[in-house]
Amino acid sequence: MATFQSLPGFRDFYPDDLSRRNYIFRLWRQTASAFGFSEYDAPVLEPLDLYKAKSGDEIEAQLFSFTDKGGREVALRPEMTPTVCRLVGAKANALKRPIKWFSIAEFYRYERMQKGRGRCFNQLNADIFGEPGPEAELELLALLVQSLCSFGLTSEDFYVRLSDRNLWFFYLEALGLDEARIRGVLGAVDRYEKYGEDAFKGYTEQYGALDPELKAKVIGFLQIKSLAALEETLATMTDDKITARLADWRSLLGSLDAMGLSQFIQVDFGVVRGLAYYTGFVFEAFDRKGELRAIAGGGRYDDLVAKLGGPDLPAVGFAIGDMTFALLLEQRGLMPAMVQTVDVYCVIGGPAERTAAFAAIQSLRASGFRVEYPLKDVAFGKQFKAASEAGARLALIYGSDELAKGVVKLRDMNDRSEREVPIAEIVSAVRDTLSG
């Protein structure tokens, strides 16, 4: 047993772990690029105040934070949103709109571990700045769905619950609640699915029991699961804000339908998301079986860039965490085993053949082929076994008989056929065989 181990909640990535992580990152990156998003990155360490400004002082308990040697209060980033707001805010006037950015990065939170949650994890973050209309939500929802579908997941495996904090606000306002009470009610709505009636306990303690008629309306609203139900509930309301908002909903759902994504989207006003900075559409992706934590979450946060010192800039974004996502892929058998593929395995007869092989090994590698060979002289049988286990497609056989004729043998490991190739033509022969 080693004397040192990794810190609680942190993960080591041995080669086969890392190959799985790389697989996920590669498809995320490909997908985000296909949707026209540009990749960025930023420091892991940020000023503590960046997070306090966004989320309040309580956030510090859940951060890896400390005072650096220059006396600065700093924290490891627990999320990307404040950072990307800082980046975009600083150059907002110079950036072409819409600003579509993504990143794949590691985050740190000082929390107790649970299934699908550790103290360090990776996320794909994607955000659009500068577009106030639902066209931005459309892009992000489409990207979110495709970021999961790229791995072979389907609408049988996951879905995205779509809700709207604006409409909640407008509705509760129209029912006569002030802002503080609205936030209290939204807190209860957030918990309702889990605790039922008890979800309103906190509200009752703070503001007194909610009027029964009002409470019934709240519960009715959080049970809305379709645009039709939404329109029906709001039919008697003539408020301009509500009318305009319903138009946004029709536009967004219509466009999602045109993209063929309807089967992934579930209107669900039971989702409000905990944090208060969301200002419009909010959404969360879940596995259909409901066994795992949320796979992804996001929404609109039009006030945040300005709140962090930048210009007024509308924004929408989402994040997919790697831990729950990896659990889902494993559950569905969609996580590939590590495939360490080798193009060419060089089988070497002895010391003299080894020296003769080095030139070809070097040229093949310089040409970009993945080439392996045994570092020590071992029996032929072992070498072929090693070639097979390494997943080599070709074996290049350097034996004394072949070298005497000025050739090497090229063996196709799949169909076991062999042919002789002049030493000068090895690279082109390998290239032809592998591409053919």
Place this chain on the structure above:
RNA sequence: GCGGCCAUAGCUCAGUUGGUUAGAGCACUUGAUUGUGAUUCAAGGGGUCGCGGGUUCGAGUCCCGUUGGCCGCCCCA
């Protein structure tokens, strides 16, 4: 921050009411095999039984503490 369960080899796990030198399978290394991928067989390396203390003639086993893990609560950006 709170609660439940757990900790023996790289992995999955045995280990008798407390009793000699702590075991198996898989994995790894080597050999049988001096020119062809399988199977098989043989051998080998690897553990101060998470750590610390206590009870005892004697502790992997019982007790206390601690650290770590899994799960749940809080929280979930």
